[in-house]
Amino acid sequence: YPHHAIIVPRLTKKVDNTLFDTLKKLGFLLIPTKPVHIYSNSSHYMKKRDTKRDKKILEDSDYTIVNHDDITEADMPRIKALYDQLYMSKSSNNNPDYTVKYFTESHRHHWMEFIGLRNQAGILDAFASFKVNNDIMTCGPSGYDAGKPQSLGLFRMKISLLLQHAHDHKLTFNMSTTNEKFKIKRVSSREIEYNAVYYRHLPFYRHIPWKIL
Numbered sequence: 001y002p003h004h005a006i007i008v009p010r011l012t013k014k015v016d017n018t019l020f021d022t023l024k025k026l027g028f029l030l031i032p033t034k035p036v037h038i039y040s041n042s043s044h045y046m047k048k049r050d051t052k053r054d055k056k057i058l059e060d061s062d063y064t065i066v067n068h069d070d071i072t073e074a075d076m077p078r079i080k081a082l083y084d085q086l087y088m089s090k091s092s093n094n095n096p097d098y099t100v101k102y103f104t105e106s107h108r109h110h111w112m113e114f115i116g117l118r119n120q121a122g123i124l125d126a127f128a129s130f131k132v133n134n135d136i137m138t139c140g141p142s143g144y145d146a147g148k149p150q151s152l153g154l155f156r157m158k159i160s161l162l163l164q165h166a167h168d169h170k171l172t173f174n175m176s177t178t179n180e181k182f183k184i185k186r187v188s189s190r191e192i193e194y195n196a197v198y199y200r201h202l203p204f205y206r207h208i209p210w211k212i213l
Helices: 017-025 051-058 073-089 100-110 154-167 180-185 204-212
Strands: 006-011 031-038 064-068 111-116 124-133 134-143 173-175 189-196
Touching: 006 017, 017 189, 031 204, 051 154, 073 100, 073 111, 073 124, 073 134, 111 154, 124 154, 134 154, 154 173, 180 189
Parallel strands: 134 173
Antiparallel strands: 006 189, 031 173, 031 189, 064 111, 111 124, 124 134
């Protein structure tokens, strides 16, 4: 790629230590992007009081847990709407504006694994997605019905599903950013995430923006 910068995204020193150091030695520039929260597979986060309370809310609810194969193409418009409520309406409009087709293809080809909560009427009220690489579980797009009462605990139930999956499969879980106080209470480790960028093969004038950044 003689005309393109090469980027290896979403690296943390704690999770990607060997790759992080290797890319640095090879001349990649490490650019910090955001803080993320890591749940180690050796920690005891499922035994903590707040995590237990989240799990109890889920167990006592009327929701049915649906795994990847229980989610269908008919659910994709609802998944798009739930994502939009959380990331497009309430947050920055610079977030990715994923389409129904993106969610459909992501589900069909297992780009992400999906999990959700279906209400008694058969409608998804919350979903989460994640991918697993080399025993590292990374959070993908998610959403929940923000119109439901906060006391219902949809957000907490969604997080409980993800933590339970990571724990059951002995995965290190990168739960990304936001809701820092909530995640720290559940024994996350706060780390800085980086993008590794290689640009030395490009013309000199294209080095300057990366060096400034």
